[in-house]
Structures are given as structure tokens and as C-alpha cells.
Amino acid sequence: MRKIQQSFMYLPTVLFMIVIFCFSAQPAEESSAESSRIVNLVLQGVESLRGFEFSSEEFAIYAEKIHTPIRKLAHMTEYALLAWTILIPTLYLKRERWWKKKEKTEQMLWKFLDKKVIIKICFGSIFITMLYASTDEFHQLFVEGRSGKVMDVLIDTFGAMLGSFAFLLLWRIFLAIKGKFKKLKIS
Secondary structure, three states: OHHHHHHHHHHHHHHHHHHHHHHHOOOHHHHHHHHHHHHHHHHHHHHHHHOOOOOHHHHHHHHHHHHHHHHHHHHHHHHHHHHHHHHHHHHHHHHHHHHHHOOOOHHHHHOOOOHHHHHHHHHHHHHHHHHHHHHHHHHHOOOOOOOOOHHHHHHHHHHHHHHHHHHHHHHHHHHHHHHHHHHHHHO
């Protein structure tokens, strides 16, 4: 029963993989149209910040220039989030197992796990994300107008790496802040 409860912690991972699969199942024209809507929103935001509108020729030129970078940034972001959906439950479950052993002091227990374990879990989530990116690109070979590219797998994997390292950075900041608050309470 406990194993079933623990496996539900990975439900966001499975749901996110389904969302990515659905986006990848879109024919090229539909996917490009969706990206174009986002590009238009970005350019309209830039126009708002500037205080005046681009000419229609300028808008078209800028839209063409930023279309691919926006798509790749979206890929990196979705794979960074996918890595988090793997990383967070894995860290939690590892911490829970460690808690049961009660071999460490309360101070060390608060820090979750030692650095080596956290880094292994990060690399594991990056590896799983890379494998999923590979299967996603393979899947795109069978979608109308789409293609599977090794470069896209690398971009997705880079997004997972950035996401995992951002998590590590945020975790360190959280621990530092928590440590400072603990010291203030003791004083």
C-alpha cells in the first residue's frame, strides 16, 4: 500500500509527459501557429514597453527572427519543469527513507541528504528527462510535417540541466535563509 502512495508522487511527471506528448503530436502547421501566437504576444509586450507599435514590416521581421528562439526556449522550459517533477518527489522519498534510519543528527537531517546524494538524484532526473526527450523526438518522426532532431534532444536536456541546477541553487538559498532564521531564534 505504501508503494502505491509513493508512486502517486510521480503523477505530475506522468501528466507532464502526456502534455509534452500531446504537443509533439500536433502537425507542424498547428504547432507553428501556436508558436506564432506566443511570438505575437511577446512582440506586443515589447511594443507596450516601448510605448509605440512596430510597423507591419518590422513586426514581421522581428517575428521571424524570434520565432525559433522562442520555440527552443519553450522546449527548455518544459523539460526543466519535467526534471523538477522527477527531482522533487525523488528527493522527498529519499529523505523519508533517511528519516526512518535516524542515523543522523537533527541538524544534518534538516539539510535533507548529503550533497553527493542530491547531485546523483539531479543527474538521474536529467538522464530520465533526456531519455524522454529522445523518445519524444522519435515520436515526432511519425507526425505530419515534424522531424526528430538530435539537436532538439540536446536543447531539451540542457533545459533539464538548467532546471535541476536552478533547483539546487534555490534549495541552497532556502537552507541559508532557514539557517539564518534558526540562528536568530537561538540568540
